[in-house]
Amino acid sequence: MDNDFSADLASPNTAFTHFWEHTIGSGHATLALRADWQQQMKRAHRELGFKRVRFHGILSDNMGTFVDESDQPIYSFFNADQVMDFLLSIGMAPFVELSFMPLALSSGDQTVFNYKDNVTPPKDYSAWQKLIGTVVAHWLDRYGPEKMRDWFFEVWNEPNLPAFWTGTQEGYFDLYKYAALAIKATHADLRVGGPASASNTWITEFREYCEKNAVPYDFISTHHYPTDAFGNPGDDTLTQLADSKRSVLREQVLATRKKAGKTPVYYTEWSTSSNPFDMLHDRPYAAAYITKTIMEAQGLVEGYSYWTFSDIFDENYFSSIPFHGGFGLLNIYGIPKPAYRAYELLHRLGDTQILANGQHPTVDVWVITSSPTTHILLTNSALPRHPVKTESINIRLDHIAMIKQAFVERVDDTHANATSAWEEMGSPGTLSPARVAILESASVLVKDSLHFSQTGDSVFLEIDMPPQGTALITVETI
Numbered sequence: 376m377d378n379d380f381s382a383d384l385a386s387p388n389t390a391f392t393h394f395w396e397h398t399i400g401s402g403h404a405t406l407a408l409r410a411d412w413q414q415q416m417k418r419a420h421r422e423l424g425f426k427r428v429r430f431h432g433i434l435s436d437n438m439g440t441f442v443d444e445s446d447q448p449i450y451s452f453f454n455a456d457q458v459m460d461f462l463l464s465i466g467m468a469p470f471v472e473l474s475f476m477p478l479a480l481s482s483g484d485q486t487v488f489n490y491k492d493n494v495t496p497p498k499d500y501s502a503w504q505k506l507i508g509t510v511v512a513h514w515l516d517r518y519g520p521e522k523m524r525d526w527f528f529e530v531w532n533e534p535n536l537p538a539f540w541t542g543t544q545e546g547y548f549d550l551y552k553y554a555a556l557a558i559k560a561t562h563a564d565l566r567v568g569g570p571a572s573a574s575n576t577w578i579t580e581f582r583e584y585c586e587k588n589a590v591p592y593d594f595i596s597t598h599h600y601p602t603d604a605f606g607n608p609g610d611d612t613l614t615q616l617a618d619s620k621r622s623v624l625r626e627q628v629l630a631t632r633k634k635a636g637k638t639p640v641y642y643t644e645w646s647t648s649s650n651p652f653d654m655l656h657d658r659p660y661a662a663a664y665i666t667k668t669i670m671e672a673q674g675l676v677e678g679y680s681y682w683t684f685s686d687i688f689d690e691n692y693f694s695s696i697p698f699h700g701g702f703g704l705l706n707i708y709g710i711p712k713p714a715y716r717a718y719e720l721l722h723r724l725g726d727t728q729i730l731a732n733g734q735h736p737t738v739d740v741w742v743i744t745s746s747p748t749t750h751i752l753l754t755n756s757a758l759p760r761h762p763v764k765t766e767s768i769n770i771r772l773d774h775i776a777m778i779k780q781a782f783v784e785r786v787d788d789t790h791a792n793a794t795s796a797w798e799e800m801g802s803p804g805t806l807s808p809a810r811v812a813i814l815e816s817a818s819v820l821v822k823d824s825l826h827f828s829q830t831g832d833s834v835f836l837e838i839d840m841p842p843q844g845t846a847l848i849t850v851e852t853i
Contacts, residue, residue: 377734378735378769379733380735381731381733382730382751384742384744384749385773386729392674392726393424393722395672395721396424397680398428398641399681399683400429400430402430403689403690404431404435405432411709415705415709416428416465416467418709419704420467423715425684426525428470428684432472432475432492433474434475435490437490438454440510443477443478443479448479452517459517468525468526470529472529472532473529474531474532476495477493478493482497488689488691490689494538494539496540497550500550503550503554504553505557507553507554508560515565523562527568528567529567530568531569534571534572548590552590555592556590556591567592567593568595570596573598573603575627575630575631578631582595582638594638594639595641596640598682601648621757621758622671624672625668625671628676632676639677641679642676642679643678646702651688651702655759656700657698657701657713658713659787659792660756661712661714662786663756665717666720666721666845667756673728682702684703684704688703694707695804696804697803697805698798710811716820717786720847723849724743724750726743727743728743731751737762740768747852747853750848750850751770751850753848754844754846755840755841755843755844756843763843764842765840766839766840767838768838769835771834771835772833775833776832780824780850781824781827781848782824783825783838784820784821785820786844786845788841790821791821793814793817796813800813834850
């Protein structure tokens with residue numbers, strides 16, 4: 376039957392890595408100077424295990440890293456150092472996106488986002504190389520090579536899109552070359568990579584350019600969203616996703632892995648959709664989509680950075696509506712969305728994966744162990760406008776010791792869903808501290824006992840999975 380799944384805990388297993396915790400995304404660098412951003416970053420690091428954060432604009436004029444005063448170049452590291460100091464103080468590191476172009480170096484006036492970061496090539500590539508070398512040398516002097524071995528340097532953001540790069544592909548490769556050479560000249564152990572492209576593109580061309588011209592690259596970075604290549608430009612998110620395939624991001628990861636060869640791959644942006652105001656981000660749908668997508672990328676990439684950890688975000692404007700469909704796992708008040716709780720469940724998983732036997736059109740099951748605990752992770756997920764209904768799932772675990780207890784934690788319409796609780800309040804435009812506390816409570820994962828039966832060294836469990844639901848069953852043995 377489609378609703379039956381099983382796993383033999385004595386069967387061969389594979390290592391299970393928490394690759395999604397390598398890096399998490401944020402908006403742009405100046406946000407990291409805010410106290411509320413820092414508090415939310417602390418929480419996400421502590422509860423979800425994120426090790427690095429990536430954001431735009433460390434070189435942009437609003438950070439003051441490099442400016443020109445009366446034709447005299449001025450380097451000012453204070454704001455950038457404040458960000459790095461904070462991250463290191465909480466046990467994190469940066470995934471440094473080297474962007475955007477300081478006005479003093481820019482060849483044009485085209486900008487992106489409401490904070491108007493310049494996206495034109497440098498008017499002098501040697502000056503760009505000097506900027507990167509000077510900034511990196513400063514950090515090396517301040518933090519030392521041991522700490523900076525945990526850092527990654529990525530050159531630019533989505534240069535294949537005209538909104539982010541007005542130059543050519545060849546111009547980007549030059550931008551990368553001069554930055555990479557500057558970084559390696561500062562310290563050979565520092566890691567640098569690219570092409571930081573949208574939609575899994577430019578990877579083959581990037582590798583060919585680097586290898587032909589002896590340009591160093593330590594990793595491949597790219598981005599994708601399930602809305603990237605589907606429907607027509609005028610279609611809304613739901614239409615685009617309705618035209619997509621259920622595991623399309625896995626297909627794209629497999630293709631990227633093949634193009635990258637043995638080079639490490641880091642997805643430095645991905646999300647449930649590319650729309651910054653999409654209510655799917657705030658609903659249990661996102662939790663199920665995130666969980667399924669991450670589990671399907673296991674063993675294929677070294678990092679998978681979700682965009683973003685917080686709704687403290689202002690690429691278009693800063694929305695003050697508590698739940699407005701922002702990219703974040705946390706809303707502006709720091710209230711966890713269902714997606715945040717999905718990452719919390721993922722963080723609890725162990726380090727060994729056992730093959731789960733069974734197949735269902737919408738339900739997926741994974742078994743992860745860390746003795747004496749076995750976790751069973753489930754999603755009942757479908758893309759918008761695709762059929763999905765409540766399913767009763769039977770699970771059998773073989774070669775398991777005597778069970779002490781089994782419990783389940785859920786994320787769905789009626790569990791860990793602060794968005795629904797906010798809507799039941801009447802969707803207020805602002806929140807009092809009392810209402811924040813109520814919604815925080817509504818977001819919490821709850822442990823419910825789960826009935827099981829055991830015969831010899833086999834255990835049998837049953838669970839109902841609602842549409843777009845995520846569940847983690849924890850089985851503890853004596």
